[in-house]
Ligand SMILES: NC(=O)C1=CN([C@@H]2O[C@H](COP(=O)(O)OP(=O)(O)OC[C@H]3O[C@@H](n4cnc5c(N)ncnc54)[C@H](O)[C@@H]3O)[C@@H](O)[C@H]2O)C=CC1
């Protein structure tokens with residue numbers, strides 16, 4: 045069986061997947077990227093030494109097809125994928141990394157019985173530290189699911205979830221890296237405000253968040269315990285935390301993540317309303333999780 049992996053869309057998350065798979069030992073001859081932009085195609089081909097081509101070429105003979113385009117580009121990509129007959133000689137699995145669009149849309153657009161897996165990854169995939177949540181569609185076999193989980197495990201951690209949780213997952217781990225980067229950005233600006241150079245503030249803030257992340261994942265302690273350990277009685281940290289809370293930190297995080305999840309939940313409708321769906325709306329839009 046072919047082990048060819050096609051990545052449709054060589055943008056930020058497509059590149060993260062490509063880089064992660066190469067770092068994890070996949071051979072470039074088994075990887076192919078489809079990319080629409082000529083400039084981006086040249087960048088990806090130069091940087092990674094993989095074939096960059098169009099969707100139909102990339103999908104031909106591929107066992108795994110990862111879709112990594114924006115939601116409004118999915119209709120066109122699915123039409124191209126559907127036009128490639130697999131002749132029954134590959135058990136093609138389509139893995140979508142696209143936020144918001146339910147499995148039912150892909151099942152409607154592709155051949156009946158197609159194996160489709162919905163995944164919400166995140167950009168730390170670039171350094172093999174992704175968190176990927178995975179919801180298999182109804183026609184995915186155990187072997188196909190295991191094969192895709194193995195590919196994703198090579199670039200980080202995986203968690204299988206029912207599809208109905210994907211909007212919440214997107215709010216936590218899909219968009220989550222951006223919240224961490226925003227915090228670091230704000231810490232650097234504040235450090236500069238307090239008299240550090242930008243270089244000093246950057247090094248201090250980045251290493252602090254890195255160390256805190258490793259402590260969180262390796263100490264076995266909860267965030268509450270770890271924060272308490274930093275907060276000396278009557279000390280400096282308590283002062284900082286009082287100001288965070290007065291500024292509505294927790295409420296702000298909750299509201300931001302609610303907005304994120306709602307945006308994900310409405311992706312299908314937005315694509316239709318904006319006339320970008322090209323008639324792809326699935327009947328009832330119902331999720332068809334296998335778990
Ligand atoms: N950026 C992130 O952190 C994450 C993104 N995602 C999902 O991944 C998808 C892609 O996001 P990004 O990589 O950020 O977007 P991006 O805009 O950086 O990349 C998309 C790429 O797809 C290419 N493209 C569009 N239509 C194409 C077609 N028909 N054939 C070939 N190439 C085509 C574009 O030229 C572009 O380079 C989105 O659906 C997003 O929801 C999911 C999780 C995290």
Ligand SMILES: O=C(O)[C@@H]1CCC=N1
Nearest residue numbers: 142143214218219220
């Ligand atoms: O912002 C977005 O829409 C994508 C999905 C999750 C992270 N980035």
